[in-house]
Amino acid sequence: MRHPKRTGRLSGPGRKVQLATAAMLLVATTMAACGDGKDDGATTSAPAAPATIPELTTDPLTLSFIWFEWPPAQALEAFANEEYKKERPNVTIKVNTVPNANWHDAMFTQFAARKTDFDIAILDSQHIGEAVTNGNILDITEFVKNNIEVDAYNPYLLAAYGQFPQAETGQRDENASLYGLPLLGDTWTMIYRKDLIGDEPPKTWDEMISVAEKCQADNPGVSGLAFHQANGSDAAAVTYNTVNGVYGGNLWDAKNRKIEGVLNDAAGQEAMDVLVNKMKPLTAKGSGNWFIDEVNAAVAQGKACIAFNWIAASGGLLDPKESTLGSTREQILDKLGFATLPSQKTDLVPLGGMGMHVSAYSAKDNQAEALNFMKWFERADIQKKWAAAGGVPSRTDALESPEFLNAGPFNQVYADSVPRMRDMWNVPEYARLVDIENTNVNAALNGAKSPQQALDDIAKEQQAVLDSSNRKGGGGL
Amino acid sequence: MVSTTPPARGRFRRLSDRGLAVAFISPALLLLLAMSVFPLLWALYLSFTDYSATRGGPARWVGFGNYTAVLTSAQVHQRTLTTLIYVVGAVTLQTVLGFTIAYLISRRTRGRGVLTTLFLVPMMLSPVVVGLFWRFMLDAQFGVINSMLGSLGIGQVEWLTRQRTALISLIVVDTWQWTPFIMLIALAGLTAVPKYLYEAASIDRASEWFRFRTITLPLVWPLLLIAVLFRAIEAFRLFDLVYILTNGGPGVSTETLSFHVYKVAFLGFNTGTASAYGILMVLVVIVLTQLYLRYLNKLKEG
Numbered sequence: 001m002r003h004p005k006r007t008g009r010l011s012g013p014g015r016k017v018q019l020a021t022a023a024m025l026l027v028a029t030t031m032a033a034c035g036d037g038k039d040d041g042a043t044t045s046a047p048a049a050p051a052t053i054p055e056l057t058t059d060p061l062t063l064s065f066i067w068f069e070w071p072p073a074q075a076l077e078a079f080a081n082e083e084y085k086k087e088r089p090n091v092t093i094k095v096n097t098v099p100n101a102n103w104h105d106a107m108f109t110q111f112a113a114r115k116t117d118f119d120i121a122i123l124d125s126q127h128i129g130e131a132v133t134n135g136n137i138l139d140i141t142e143f144v145k146n147n148i149e150v151d152a153y154n155p156y157l158l159a160a161y162g163q164f165p166q167a168e169t170g171q172r173d174e175n176a177s178l179y180g181l182p183l184l185g186d187t188w189t190m191i192y193r194k195d196l197i198g199d200e201p202p203k204t205w206d207e208m209i210s211v212a213e214k215c216q217a218d219n220p221g222v223s224g225l226a227f228h229q230a231n232g233s234d235a236a237a238v239t240y241n242t243v244n245g246v247y248g249g250n251l252w253d254a255k256n257r258k259i260e261g262v263l264n265d266a267a268g269q270e271a272m273d274v275l276v277n278k279m280k281p282l283t284a285k286g287s288g289n290w291f292i293d294e295v296n297a298a299v300a301q302g303k304a305c306i307a308f309n310w311i312a313a314s315g316g317l318l319d320p321k322e323s324t325l326g327s328t329r330e331q332i333l334d335k336l337g338f339a340t341l342p343s344q345k346t347d348l349v350p351l352g353g354m355g356m357h358v359s360a361y362s363a364k365d366n367q368a369e370a371l372n373f374m375k376w377f378e379r380a381d382i383q384k385k386w387a388a389a390g391g392v393p394s395r396t397d398a399l400e401s402p403e404f405l406n407a408g409p410f411n412q413v414y415a416d417s418v419p420r421m422r423d424m425w426n427v428p429e430y431a432r433l434v435d436i437e438n439t440n441v442n443a444a445l446n447g448a449k450s451p452q453q454a455l456d457d458i459a460k461e462q463q464a465v466l467d468s469s470n471r472k473g474g475g476g477l
Numbered sequence: 478m479v480s481t482t483p484p485a486r487g488r489f490r491r492l493s494d495r496g497l498a499v500a501f502i503s504p505a506l507l508l509l510l511a512m513s514v515f516p517l518l519w520a521l522y523l524s525f526t527d528y529s530a531t532r533g534g535p536a537r538w539v540g541f542g543n544y545t546a547v548l549t550s551a552q553v554h555q556r557t558l559t560t561l562i563y564v565v566g567a568v569t570l571q572t573v574l575g576f577t578i579a580y581l582i583s584r585r586t587r588g589r590g591v592l593t594t595l596f597l598v599p600m601m602l603s604p605v606v607v608g609l610f611w612r613f614m615l616d617a618q619f620g621v622i623n624s625m626l627g628s629l630g631i632g633q634v635e636w637l638t639r640q641r642t643a644l645i646s647l648i649v650v651d652t653w654q655w656t657p658f659i660m661l662i663a664l665a666g667l668t669a670v671p672k673y674l675y676e677a678a679s680i681d682r683a684s685e686w687f688r689f690r691t692i693t694l695p696l697v698w699p700l701l702l703i704a705v706l707f708r709a710i711e712a713f714r715l716f717d718l719v720y721i722l723t724n725g726g727p728g729v730s731t732e733t734l735s736f737h738v739y740k741v742a743f744l745g746f747n748t749g750t751a752s753a754y755g756i757l758m759v760l761v762v763i764v765l766t767q768l769y770l771r772y773l774n775k776l777k778e779g
Contacts, residue, residue, distance in 0.1 A: 101724070104744075105743050108531055108743075108746065109530075109743065111531055112530035112531045112746065130531070133532070134531045134532055136531070230724070230726075231724050231725065231726040231727070231728065232724045284617075284618060285617050285618070285633050285635060286616065286617020286618055286633065286635045286636075286637075286638055287617075287618075287638075288635065288638030288639075288726075288727060289637060289638050289723075289724070289726065303618075429745065431744040431745060432744050432745040435740065435744050439725070439726065439728050439729050440728065442726050442727055442728055443726070443727055443728025443729070443730070444728075445727075446635075446638045446639060446640070446726070446727035446728070447639065447640070447727070448640045448727045448728040448730050449728060454728075465745075474542055474543055474545070474546020474547065474550070474750055475527060475529075475745065475747040475749070475750050476740075476741040476742075476744075476745040476747025476750045476751065477546050477547065477550045477552055477553065477741065477747075477750060
């Protein structure tokens with residue numbers, strides 16, 4: 001088919017004028033888009049917050065948080081609006097939430113735009129390195145010195161949710177800078193069926209596996225274990241890291257930034273073998289994409305003998321409307337027990353929870369209000385009220401208070417777990433490291449890779465990420 | 478009554494036809510420049526740098542470093558193979574099913590409109606919604622698919638968590654949603670086939686198969702190929718269904734090229750590499766489309 005020759009085509013000079021106009025428009029668009037020029041040569045270290053709280057506005061102000069969608073987010077908004085308003089009636093607290101899988105992207109894409117619709121980012125402890133290196137959150141070291149009772153905390157909790165560079169397990173560097181304060185403490189709890197395996201929880205990991213095996217054999221339709229296996233967020237990675245810690249493994253040699261040969265040493269291999277060959281066969285078929293909600297659903301529907309989940313996400317298990325284990329909270333508690341994780345070669349447990357971090361791109365009035373809120377939130381009386389409202393505080397006095405210990409059957413588990421916590425790598429490359437681990441552990445759990453191959457691939461790929469900082473092009477592959 | 482009032486004298490000189498045309502086109506042109514042309518050119522520039530959207534600082538020129546890295550990466554090769562299997566599987570299945578359904582509908586005279594509308598429903602749904610309800614339907618524990626298989630005596634299938642079944646599941650869900658698109662275009666083609674050709678063939682006592690092979694298929698074929706082209710381009714950049722259904726798993730076995738670009742761009746914020754990756758994907762689509770269109774033109778000329 002031949003197309004007829006187009007008519008009405010512009011003559012030479014007219015066409016040139018139009019082309020020139022289009023080119024100018026394009027240049028103008030480009031200039032407008034890049035106009036502020038802030039990217040060029042912008043500082044990449046976190047700006048400092050004032051040491052004292054600046055004068056606060058009396059105008060109506062909304063203090064916005066960003067978190068992921070789960071019960072503590074609603075609890076925080078309700079608690080803060082009820083209690084903080086008593087002191088600052090002109091302030092409204094808004095906790096914006098996104099699905100867990102989008103949490104990192106939602107915060108860091110806004111940071112990338114140098115403009116945020118939140119004043120306080122609730123960062124996972126491992127996000128701090130990325131945010132600090134990029135200058136996205138305020139350095140609050142001087143503010144903390146002048147406004148927060150640092151001695152009131154277990155030093156590791158204060159360090160885990162705010163310090164960068166990362167604290168070694170159980171230690172805090174007094175000279176390191178702080179970029180956040182604890183909001184919600186968390187760790188894994190072992191949830192077990194008292195009516196199926198007895199009142200006493202297993203004490204060692206090996207014992208836990210054999211109890212789960214027997215329970216599964218004795219109760220058709222009920223799986224021995226339920227735990228996180230999904231390849232999104234940090235689901236499968238936390239599971240492997242937990243078993244790795246319990247069996248005496250290490251995630252990396254932080255000092256020398258070495259992963260290969262450390263993660264996949266004999267202890268790491270044993271942990272992967274236990275996870276894939278001993279624990280996985282005790283899970284429900286098709287559970288290879290389970291995360292927090294799916295594990296909770298399995299427990300609530302009476303389909304698991306022993307499960308592992310974050311304490312902060314376990315409150316719903318006691319809701320009779322969501323459970324088939326009983327029509328009252330007491331009936332459910334007759335069947336469900338909560339315990340600290342079994343130990344094996346070590347007694348390490350995963351550090352969960354998050355801290356509050358002030359956005360460097362928030363308006364000055366909002367930054368001042370954010371600092372005031374953080375100072376208020378970390379007060380002893382408020383921490384106890386937060387505990388009573390369902391939150392997990394970090395101050396030692398609040399952790400030991402009856403308000404906290406009596407608020408939920410798993411709170412004692414948290415208090416007992418604090419000295420046993422271990423975190424992941426808190427480095428700017430965290431998002432890529434955790435994705436590598438997630439996808440490979442998930443592949444091993446679902447038969448797409450052998451355990452040994454998956455572990456070696458994790459070590460090799462993660463090492464390549466740490467070593468690629470000076471690579472010319474192709475970063476991210 | 479005819480008004481004799483002369484038109485009011487404008488304060489400005491009257492616009493010429495060309496001026497009017499420019500005035501009308503300018504808003505759309507500006508929008509196109511700002512929303513499409515500029516981002517594309519900007520991405521092209523970034524693809525030659527090591528720029529990261531979160532790290533800030535100036536973008537360092539790395540020449541073709543990003544392109545070389547993408548083209549030589551084993552990870553990219555793996556995603557290319559996955560995408561290729563997906564595109565070929567999904568588009569083939571959709572074409573066969575879409576054309577078959579269209580052919581059957583075109584032979585009906587009663588209820589044709591209702592049937593066509595019903596078949597089009599999946600296409601009108603958001604891929605995220607489709608992904609979510611298929612995720613529930615394919616769940617190994619409580620999904621309706623396994624429940625139906627169970628009643629037939631077939632055991633539980635792990636649709637979304639096993640390497641082979643996960644990719645098949647993606648193809649099936651995409652086919653469920655997009656077969657109507659092929660069907661619609663094929664139906665338009667079938668409706669346009671002149672009736673007298675069939676009548677002449679009937680007079681010559683041509684068989685059904687002969688009529689299909691020598692009249693229907695050759696006349697519908699060019700239109701069908703255009704539908705296949707659209708679907709192949711769409712399937713090539715599949716992201717949403719993967720994100721919702723498998724998140725690329727198990728492991729990375731259902732990660733498509735688009736999903737991988739997303740990870741490179743937003744997990745490590747390697748904006749330069751992700752730009753090069755995206756530009757290469759666009760280039761592949763353009764080259765393949767050009768080849769395809771040439772074939773199509775040749776077919777029409779023939």
